[in-house]
Amino acid sequence: MSSANSARVSPTRPGWVQAGLANRGTWLPILVVVGLIVVFAVTSPPFLSWRNFSAITGEGATLLIASLGASFVILMGSIDLSVGSIVLLVGSVCVTLLADHDYGLMILPLAALLGLVLGGINGMISVVGRVPSFVVTLGSLSVFTGIALSILSGQAIMFDSTALDDLATGHLIPHLPNIALCALALWVIAVAIGIWTKFGRFILIIGGGEIVARTSGLPVGRYKILSFAFSGMMAGIASVFAMSRLGAVGPTLGQDLLLNTIAAIVVGGTSLAGGAGGVHRTFVGVAIIALLNNGLNLLGVGPYWQMVIKGAVVIGAVLVGQDRLLTRIVK
Amino acid sequence: MAELLKIDGVSKSYGPVPVLHDISLSVSSRSIIGLIGENGAGKSTLFNIISGLARPDTGSMQLKCEAYAPRDFGDAFKRGVTRVFQEQALVSNIPVYENLVLSQEHRFTRFGQVLNKRAMIAVAERIVADAGIDVDVRRLTSSYDFSKRQAIEIARACLAPRHLMGIEDPVVLLDEPTSALDRKDETAFFDLLLRLKTQASFIFVSHRLSEVRTLSDAMHVMRDGRLSPVLNPVTTPETDIYALMVGRERSDDYYHVARQQSVEDRPVVCQVKALTGRSFSPVSFDIRQGEIIGIGGLLDSGKSAFGKALAGVEPPLSGAISLAGNAPQTPRIAALIREGVGYVPAERLVEGIIPSLALAINLSLPSADRFSRFGLWRLARERQAAEAAVLRMGVRSGSPGMPLRNLSGGNQQKVVLARWLQRDLKLLVLDNPTRGVDAGAKEEIYAHIRHLTEQGVGIVLITDELIELIGLSNRILIMQRGELVAELDAPVGGKPTEHDLIPHMLPSAA
Numbered sequence: 001m002s003s004a005n006s007a008r009v010s011p012t013r014p015g016w017v018q019a020g021l022a023n024r025g026t027w028l029p030i031l032v033v034v035g036l037i038v039v040f041a042v043t044s045p046p047f048l049s050w051r052n053f054s055a056i057t058g059e060g061a062t063l064l065i066a067s068l069g070a071s072f073v074i075l076m077g078s079i080d081l082s083v084g085s086i087v088l089l090v091g092s093v094c095v096t097l098l099a100d101h102d103y104g105l106m107i108l109p110l111a112a113l114l115g116l117v118l119g120g121i122n123g124m125i126s127v128v129g130r131v132p133s134f135v136v137t138l139g140s141l142s143v144f145t146g147i148a149l150s151i152l153s154g155q156a157i158m159f160d161s162t163a164l165d166d167l168a169t170g171h172l173i174p175h176l177p178n179i180a181l182c183a184l185a186l187w188v189i190a191v192a193i194g195i196w197t198k199f200g201r202f203i204l205i206i207g208g209g210e211i212v213a214r215t216s217g218l219p220v221g222r223y224k225i226l227s228f229a230f231s232g233m234m235a236g237i238a239s240v241f242a243m244s245r246l247g248a249v250g251p252t253l254g255q256d257l258l259l260n261t262i263a264a265i266v267v268g269g270t271s272l273a274g275g276a277g278g279v280h281r282t283f284v285g286v287a288i289i290a291l292l293n294n295g296l297n298l299l300g301v302g303p304y305w306q307m308v309i310k311g312a313v314v315i316g317a318v319l320v321g322q323d324r325l326l327t328r329i330v331k
Numbered sequence: 332m333a334e335l336l337k338i339d340g341v342s343k344s345y346g347p348v349p350v351l352h353d354i355s356l357s358v359s360s361r362s363i364i365g366l367i368g369e370n371g372a373g374k375s376t377l378f379n380i381i382s383g384l385a386r387p388d389t390g391s392m393q394l395k396c397e398a399y400a401p402r403d404f405g406d407a408f409k410r411g412v413t414r415v416f417q418e419q420a421l422v423s424n425i426p427v428y429e430n431l432v433l434s435q436e437h438r439f440t441r442f443g444q445v446l447n448k449r450a451m452i453a454v455a456e457r458i459v460a461d462a463g464i465d466v467d468v469r470r471l472t473s474s475y476d477f478s479k480r481q482a483i484e485i486a487r488a489c490l491a492p493r494h495l496m497g498i499e500d501p502v503v504l505l506d507e508p509t510s511a512l513d514r515k516d517e518t519a520f521f522d523l524l525l526r527l528k529t530q531a532s533f534i535f536v537s538h539r540l541s542e543v544r545t546l547s548d549a550m551h552v553m554r555d556g557r558l559s560p561v562l563n564p565v566t567t568p569e570t571d572i573y574a575l576m577v578g579r580e581r582s583d584d585y586y587h588v589a590r591q592q593s594v595e596d597r598p599v600v601c602q603v604k605a606l607t608g609r610s611f612s613p614v615s616f617d618i619r620q621g622e623i624i625g626i627g628g629l630l631d632s633g634k635s636a637f638g639k640a641l642a643g644v645e646p647p648l649s650g651a652i653s654l655a656g657n658a659p660q661t662p663r664i665a666a667l668i669r670e671g672v673g674y675v676p677a678e679r680l681v682e683g684i685i686p687s688l689a690l691a692i693n694l695s696l697p698s699a700d701r702f703s704r705f706g707l708w709r710l711a712r713e714r715q716a717a718e719a720a721v722l723r724m725g726v727r728s729g730s731p732g733m734p735l736r737n738l739s740g741g742n743q744q745k746v747v748l749a750r751w752l753q754r755d756l757k758l759l760v761l762d763n764p765t766r767g768v769d770a771g772a773k774e775e776i777y778a779h780i781r782h783l784t785e786q787g788v789g790i791v792l793i794t795d796e797l798i799e800l801i802g803l804s805n806r807i808l809i810m811q812r813g814e815l816v817a818e819l820d821a822p823v824g825g826k827p828t829e830h831d832l833i834p835h836m837l838p839s840a841a
Contacts, residue, residue: 200708
């Protein structure tokens with residue numbers, strides 16, 4: 001570490017350039033957002049319309065909420081692959097409940113609780129059974145998806161709920177869908193949790209050095225379980241938002257979230273190794289993914305090429321953004 | 332004897348920490364140069380530079396009168412410079428002959444990729460024959476015991492350059508090869524080395540003075556990155572060598588001996604009751620307020636494992652401790668921290684600090700009880716505490732928001748210590764608190780330790796540095812292979828010397 005440190009200090013560069021390079025993980029993603037907006041605004045006139053603004057924010061809202069909890073898990077040095085499958089399973093349960101009775105917004109706390117339990121199960125298995133989170137959530141991804149598909153019998157199920165319709169299509173602030181407003185509020189809360197709470201601090205410490213956390217007497221296992229439960233809870237909430245946008249729950253609900261959440265978090269600047277970054281950065285990552293989706297659609301880029309471009313952006317962002325001299329070991 | 336390898340004014344720093352100062356060394360053909368010094372003296376870094384794993388900041392090397400600046404380990408091998416590491420570097424699940432030509436298989440290929448096994452075996456057999464070791468090269472490497480495998484590794488280092496590349500004068504770096512051998516194997520190792528000396532030259536690093544005396548033609552002592560002049564390994568008095576190893580005569584001022592507390596009539600702060608771990612047998616003793624109990628012993632003595640058990644970092648198999656007369660409890664770090672116990676681990680970069688995170692965060696690590704309320708973290712209070720600690724501890728160029736990796740080892744260690752100073756301590760367990768710390772910062776750390784004892788904190792000091800052990804402790808316990816074998820008083824004016832301690836640390840056969 002210290003050798004890398006000395007290598008970083010190059011005498012030929014002025015101090016502000018060095019500081020800028022060292023902090024590029026923070027400003028580079030923001031620069032990408034600005035760049036994307038400029039490029040799409042120039043190449044596609046409808047991009048800058050209010051109508052399109054509502055579309056982007058509505059689309060980004062679900063991704064943002066689903067990524068908030070997972071950001072803590074990744075900051076802690078673990079990974080949660082089950083976010084999309086929790087969205088699907090919670091959605092399937094909710095749509096079954098809504099078939100009997102319109103619970104209105106009361107469905108939200110129910111969904112959050114169910115998500116919390118599912119995420120908590122991930123955390124318990126990983127911590128108590130000492131199984132890497134990658135394996136646990138890879139397995140539960142399949143388990144949750146399977147349960148959800150059997151609840152849905154593989155079919156899309158529609159529902160009617162005025163409260164949820166209002167959530168998806170209403171505008172408390174002109175042109176900003178309520179769903180995006182809620183997502184923004186949840187993001188602010190999550191950032192506050194990251195900065196000002198014991199939970200946020202412990203997650204950062206565990207991600208930075210789990211052994212140090214243990215020798216300092218931190219309840220590492222408990223906070224690991226909590227972070228997975230939190231990730232599940234946010235996925236549960238995201239599920240209600242996703243289904244209210246669609247007015248139905250089908251087998252593909254949440255399918256794109258598995259890769260998009262991880263991409264948004266990493267592109268935003270949170271290290272997969274843990275201990276660097278944070279949920280505040282996830283907003284920018286989500287913006288990049290949502291802008292790319294929207295802009296490429298407007299430009300008429302085919303879905304296959306969209307995949308190529310999005311994948312390249314994810315790799316490129318990490319390639320340029322990270323401080324490779326400080327990243328000794330890459331797995 | 333012709334000069335084979337010449338090192339001229341080599342220096343090396345890692346970040347702000349100087350590791351090697353102006354090292355000059357000469358190895359003549361067919362000789363053994365002994366190198367002795369304590370942990371962290373810079374021996375491994377010097378070996379890294381010679382074997383191409385690190386590059387010097389300044390200075391140069393010459394091999395057979397030609398410039399020598401290996402790019403990497405493979406490059407060094409091509410010039411005939413090889414190294415045997417502390418840990419064995421043989422692949423266990425392949426035959427011996429494959430290990431003997433490992434990474435040099437390209438010399439045995441036919442038609443591009445097909446390996447000529449017969450040629451490999453022939454070369455391997457010549458290597459073991461020249462080394463005079465009794466090994467069937469076709470057998471699986473793992474079927475031989477540790478000492479045999481080590482002989483195979485040394486034979487490879489000495490003879491592979493000759494049989495693969497025709498290099499007659501290899502230089503072999505041996506990094507503490509005997510630390511895991513028992514006495515019988517040690518004798519076999521000596522014989523092997525003296526046999527191989529007719530075909531290679533060696534630089535031989537060891538902790539054990541007796542070995543260096545027996546084997547070397549010339550020796551150097553290394554201390555704090557500096558190399559002593561050439562010494563005659565046979566005629567130089569042992570006291571002179573030890574004085575060079577510790578760099579200075581023990582100075583009472585340096586250890587603030589005048590501030591040592593007299594503790595006979597002070598209350599007991601912690602009773603250790605038959606604490607037992609995987610690598611140490613039951614240990615019992617009492618610590619009084621203001622007392623420093625030093626624990627010494629070799630690397631395999633189990634003293635560090637005992638420290639981890641005492642602080643509850645790795646809970647013991649059995650036994651208990653009782654704090655300030657409370658009911659006995661099995662040590663668990665989280666509970667003990669609440670009751671006023673602190674622990675400074677030996678491996679600072681792995682267990683002690685999170686280098687990438689800010690100083691303030693590293694400082695408040697075990698103190699969630701002080702810096703959080705109703706689940707909220709009190710950032711302003713944490714920042715104030717960090718600013719105060721930076722001033723009080725004299726953490727140079729430190730600020731609360733600075734990542735700890737930007738500080739030197741000494742300043743990092745001050746932060747680790749400050750972590751505990753801000754708490755109400757009863758007992759502090761220190762494992763090598765000054766490892767990798769420069770002399771100035773050491774003295775400051777000693778002053779802080781003394782300050783703690785003046786406030787009635789009991790201290791358990793586990794250390795590899797004998798001088799530090801003697802200088803600081805009220806009482807010294809010596810462990811040997813997991814057993815508590817001796818207890819010595821070290822009152823002001825009646826401190827034992829290293830010569831009093833060393834016999835207790837070594838196995839009685841020595």
